[in-house]
Amino acid sequence: MAPVIDPVNGSDWLALTDEPLSYAAALEWVGGPGWGGVVGFSGLVRDHAEGRTGVTAIDYEAYDEQVLPRFRELADATRGQWPAVGRIVVWHRVGRVETGESSVVVAVSSPHRAEAFAACRYLIDGLKESAPIWKREHWPGGSDWSPAARSIQPVRAEGP
Numbered sequence: 001m002a003p004v005i006d007p008v009n010g011s012d013w014l015a016l017t018d019e020p021l022s023y024a025a026a027l028e029w030v031g032g033p034g035w036g037g038v039v040g041f042s043g044l045v046r047d048h049a050e051g052r053t054g055v056t057a058i059d060y061e062a063y064d065e066q067v068l069p070r071f072r073e074l075a076d077a078t079r080g081q082w083p084a085v086g087r088i089v090v091w092h093r094v095g096r097v098e099t100g101e102s103s104v105v106v107a108v109s110s111p112h113r114a115e116a117f118a119a120c121r122y123l124i125d126g127l128k129e130s131a132p133i134w135k136r137e138h139w140p141g142g143s144d145w146s147p148a149a150r151s152i153q154p155v156r157a158e159g160p
Helices: 023-030 064-081 113-130
Strands: 012-017 037-044 057-062 088-093 095-098 102-110 133-139 142-145
Touching: 012 064, 023 037, 023 088, 023 102, 037 113, 057 088, 064 088, 064 113, 088 113, 102 113
Parallel strands: 012 088
Antiparallel strands: 037 102, 057 095, 057 133, 088 102, 133 142
16 A cells, blocks of 8 residues: 555654545644644545536545655645644545545644634645546446546645
8 A cells, every 4th residue: 555654753644545534533633732723624525526426436546656745745835834833634545435435634733723724725725736646436337537637736835
């Protein structure tokens, strides 16, 4: 399986895994007594997609050797723009993810909510733009690559 960067002594937990993602665990890990704002995002597989109904699952594929370096760039750029950010979680699943399950989790802590909200949004938007991860949607009677796929972009140094 693809590697996971465990947060042994760091402030960033970056992971690409085929294991289920725990949104609660991400929020708990980024939290702490010094952080007044903890914000998270969990992207769930839904039962429809662009022009498709009855989606039952998505298979995620990744260019493993490039995903974690992109996650690292995103975390570093986040800290560059919001230096007060405490901890960061960026996790993404690969393999089969069923409807209702989380495929991506991003969480951030900061002394204040404004920075936590902005940093979390920057991380999820940046991940969607820059991480080489693709999805194949499945529905009764068929499957195909997502028509919403876009070309991979470099990590933006600044948020929205």
